[in-house]
Amino acid sequence: VQLQASGGGLVQAGASLRLSCIASGRTDIMGWFRQAPGKDREFVAANSWGGGNTRYADSVKGRFTISRDYAKNTVYLQMNSLKPEDTAIYYCATRTRRIIVQYLGVADSYDSWGQGTKVTVSS
Numbered sequence: 001v002q003l004q005a006s007g008g009g010l011v012q013a014g015a016s017l018r019l020s021c022i023a024s025g026r027t028d029i030m031g032w033f034r035q036a037p038g039k040d041r042e043f044v045a046a047n048s049w050g051g052g053n054t055r056y057a058d059s060v061k062g063r064f065t066i067s068r069d070y071a072k073n074t075v076y077l078q079m080n081s082l083k084p085e086d087t088a089i090y091y092c093a094t095r096t097r098r099i100i101v102q103y104l105g106v107a108d109s110y111d112s113w114g115q116g117t118k119v120t121v122s123s
């Protein structure tokens with residue numbers, strides 16, 4: 001499965017952005033990770049087909065929402081109340097087979113990765 005992410009940009013703190021990621025085929029799990037300069041890649045959000053299993057990083061709970069358009073094989077990340085610490089390259093990832101919710105936040109659980117889209121939040 002190939003992934004194409006888009007929607008990043010430069011915004012001020014408190015603003016919103018919506019990231020999109022289109023998959024070339026149907027997948028069960030779709031998620032978002034991010035990597036800030038000088039830091040390791042970290043989990044942001046993910047959900048399974050049908051939304052039965054959804055998980056968020058504590059740092060984004062209440063501000064970010066993951067959603068999917070199943071007809072378009074697309075996952076979205078609505079990011080509200082952005083903070084400078086949200087600045088990072090955001091990567092979408094997918095896994096074709098179902099996995100228990102405890103592993104949604106583990107990067108090694110995913111089979112394919114997109115190229116990343118850069119989000120910069122100024123203070």
